[in-house]
Amino acid sequence: MRELIAGAIARAMGSGALPTIGDDDRPEIEVSHAANPEHGDVTTNLALRLARPLRRSPIDIATAIADELGEIGPHVSDDRLASVEVAPPGFINMRLGDGYLERSLDAARALGASYGQLAAHRVRHIDIEFVSANPTGPLTVGNARGAFVGDLLSRLLEAAGNEVTREYYFNDTNRQVSLLGSSIAARRAGKPVPEDGYHGAYVADLANEMPEEVWEAASREDEERDTSLGRWAATRIRAGIEASLRELGVRFDVWKTEGSLYAEGWVERAIQRLRSGGHLFEQDGALWFCSTAFGDDKDRVVIRANGTPTYFAADIGYVAEKFSRGFDELIYVWGADHHGTVARNRNAAEAMGFDREAVQMLLYAWVHFVRDGADASMSKRAGEFISLDELLAEVGTDAARWYFASRATTTGIDFDIEAAKDQSAANPVHYVRYAHARISSILRKASEAGLSPHSSVAGTLAGDDISKRLCLAVLRLPEVVEDAASARETHGVTSYATELATTFHAYYRDRRVLDAADRETSARRLALVDATRQTIANTLGLLGISAPQSM
RNA sequence: GCGCCCGUAGCUCAGUGGACAGAGCGUCUGACUUCGGAUCAGAUGGUCGGGGGUUCGAAUCCCUCCGGGCGCGCCA
Numbered sequence: 001m002r003e004l005i006a007g008a009i010a011r012a013m014g015s016g017a018l019p020t021i022g023d024d025d026r027p028e029i030e031v032s033h034a035a036n037p038e039h040g041d042v043t044t045n046l047a048l049r050l051a052r053p054l055r056r057s058p059i060d061i062a063t064a065i066a067d068e069l070g071e072i073g074p075h076v077s078d079d080r081l082a083s084v085e086v087a088p089p090g091f092i093n094m095r096l097g098d099g100y101l102e103r104s105l106d107a108a109r110a111l112g113a114s115y116g117q118l119a120a121h122r123v124r125h126i127d128i129e130f131v132s133a134n135p136t137g138p139l140t141v142g143n144a145r146g147a148f149v150g151d152l153l154s155r156l157l158e159a160a161g162n163e164v165t166r167e168y169y170f171n172d173t174n175r176q177v178s179l180l181g182s183s184i185a186a187r188r189a190g191k192p193v194p195e196d197g198y199h200g201a202y203v204a205d206l207a208n209e210m211p212e213e214v215w216e217a218a219s220r221e222d223e224e225r226d227t228s229l230g231r232w233a234a235t236r237i238r239a240g241i242e243a244s245l246r247e248l249g250v251r252f253d254v255w256k257t258e259g260s261l262y263a264e265g266w267v268e269r270a271i272q273r274l275r276s277g278g279h280l281f282e283q284d285g286a287l288w289f290c291s292t293a294f295g296d297d298k299d300r301v302v303i304r305a306n307g308t309p310t311y312f313a314a315d316i317g318y319v320a321e322k323f324s325r326g327f328d329e330l331i332y333v334w335g336a337d338h339h340g341t342v343a344r345n346r347n348a349a350e351a352m353g354f355d356r357e358a359v360q361m362l363l364y365a366w367v368h369f370v371r372d373g374a375d376a377s378m379s380k381r382a383g384e385f386i387s388l389d390e391l392l393a394e395v396g397t398d399a400a401r402w403y404f405a406s407r408a409t410t411t412g413i414d415f416d417i418e419a420a421k422d423q424s425a426a427n428p429v430h431y432v433r434y435a436h437a438r439i440s441s442i443l444r445k446a447s448e449a450g451l452s453p454h455s456s457v458a459g460t461l462a463g464d465d466i467s468k469r470l471c472l473a474v475l476r477l478p479e480v481v482e483d484a485a486s487a488r489e490t491h492g493v494t495s496y497a498t499e500l501a502t503t504f505h506a507y508y509r510d511r512r513v514l515d516a517a518d519r520e521t522s523a524r525r526l527a528l529v530d531a532t533r534q535t536i537a538n539t540l541g542l543l544g545i546s547a548p549q550s551m
Numbered sequence: 552g553c554g555c556c557c558g559u560a561g562c563u564c565a566g567u568g569g570a571c572a573g574a575g576c577g578u579c580u581g582a583c584u585u586c587g588g589a590u591c592a593g594a595u596g597g598u599c600g601g602g603g604g605u606u607c608g609a610a611u612c613c614c615u616c617c618g619g620g621c622g623c624g625c626c627a
Contacts (some may be wrong), residue, residue, distance in 0.1 A: 010590075043570090045568095045570090054561060090568075134627075175626075176626090287625095297553085298623080301624085301627095310625065339554090339555055339556080340621090340623060368620095406565085406575090407565090411556090411565095412556080412620060426577095428575055431589070431590090435585085437589090442587085445586055466574095492565085504589060504592095505591065506592095510591095512586065514585095549589095
């Protein structure tokens with residue numbers, strides 16, 4: 001729909017009614033749905049944006065374009081545009097033809113579950129790495145946002161026509177693992193857990209669950225005991241993490257371990273690649289990456305003076321490994337506290353010859369969890385945290401998904417768990433789900449009365465603004481997906497879902513769908529309502545939220 | 552101190568150059584002997600943190616100040 005108008009305007013511009021200008025000065029043609037019905041169905045501010053480069057008044061330009069659109073018969077040659085108006089200070093407002101809207105709606109309905117799934121001009125392969133929490137404790141609410149944001153973004157980019165790989169990175173070789181081991185050993189032996197160790201109840205549970213033979217075997221290893229125990233525990237914890245994520249509705253395609261990057265030589269080769277490019281230097285016995293050459297404020301150590309590689313070394317190898325799999329873009333979903341590491345990673349990628357623009361970090365702001373008005377700690381170290389499982393059990397996956405989907409990732413948010421539970425009945429997510437259930441109920445009733453949806457809504461829109469409004473709302477989904485994918489934010493999808501549900505409820509009030517005495521009208525209205533139901537289901541599906549038949 | 556993010560209605564948040572700044576929740580009024588009242592209609596409510604500047608036009612861009620979060624390791 002948007003393409004149609006944009007194309008018509010482009011042709012109007014090309015017909016000579018306006019001075020021609022270079023492509024560089026030509027603003028992108030944006031056509032959007034009018035928020036105010038008085039402004040037509042779709043509107044564009046193109047004339048306002050052209051005023052400067054053309055050095056003519058917005059009204060004059062708008063009038064010229066509108067005249068072209070009004071006489072564009074040969075190009076449009078049908079009923080797609082019903083009217084074109086110019087409104088101060090230079091907006092071009094258009095109304096779409098009923099026939100065109102009806103055909104569009106029939107087409108959307110025919111697509112069924114795939115309506116809203118866009119076909120990309122070129123399929124891009126995108127890798128999205130998220131969560132990647134160390135296997136030193138269960139996932140907490142602190143990991144929740146990353147999990148939701150990563151999953152939602154994955155779904156969104158897939159809907160926009162990309163091929164997405166979901167990836168989880170485990171640190172299995174670091175000090176944290178041995179610290180976990182020593183914490184468990186202390187618990188097992190009935191000694192106090194080290195100050196900097198892990199104090200959560202799960203550590204005690206693991207210590208108790210640990211089979212005697214594991215404990216004895218590890219105890220014989222002396223120096224390696226902690227690491228050995230830590231590995232055992234990490235495996236157990238990892239299984240729990242995977243289970244939590246499944247519960248949340250997230251599936252990962254790739255589980256990558258830090259150890260494998262070394263075992264397969266990726267780190268070594270990446271370092272060699274940087275070395276041959278002249279991007280490494282030695283100082284104070286350590287090996288450094290010259291990150292400042294690419295704009296970073298400091299150079300970064302890759303190999304410590306003691307010969308051990310840093311976390312960053314693995315990151316470098318990982319980037320090369322990811323690109324070797326043929327991705328067009330790598331997205332990292334990180335907490336905002338990682339923003340200091342963004343530059344070095346992109347710099348290293350560039351230094352190795354990759355396109356730094358293909359390495360994108362999406363940083364999400366912290367969530368402040370509150371329970372009963374009090375601060376809820378989520379530190380694993382402190383041993384007091386709300387686990388992701390608890391959150392899902394209390395609030396529900398649908399509500400939690402909606403909560404995170406409806407807020408911009410860069411915005412710090414407060415999450416009062418008790419309030420979220422209390423408000424569940426008034427939660428917008430249930431409002432939208434209710435609309436779906438209500439339509440499902442109507443369809444059931446129709447079926448019982450021997451009525452079924454017509455194959456087309458043709459003839460239902462003429463002179464009926466109520467129906468037309470619902471039709472327009474249904475038809476907006478593709479551009480909602482496009483805009484959201486382009487912005488890489490999902491809150492546009494949740495607001496659309498709410499608007500669609502609201503529009504339906506208003507329709508429901510004003511138009512009786514089922515009328516045994518008028519089977520033809522009933523069938524047409526059932527078609528419109530069924531398209532609405534499908535669109536609500538698809539929109540919720542995009543967010544991983546259930547669309548129930550009844551509730 | 553330096554860097555990044557944020558400050559919009561009582562609350563939670565949209566709006567990142569355009570038409571009177573929007574939504575949900577909250578509060579207050581109303582609406583069913585008809586398809587699900589978990590609904591609908593209306594009302595209430597904002598110096599867009601303060602102050603300068605750029606622009607025909609600024610919540611949006613620039614500068615500055617105030618307030619909050621995060622980061623500035625040979626930790627991960």
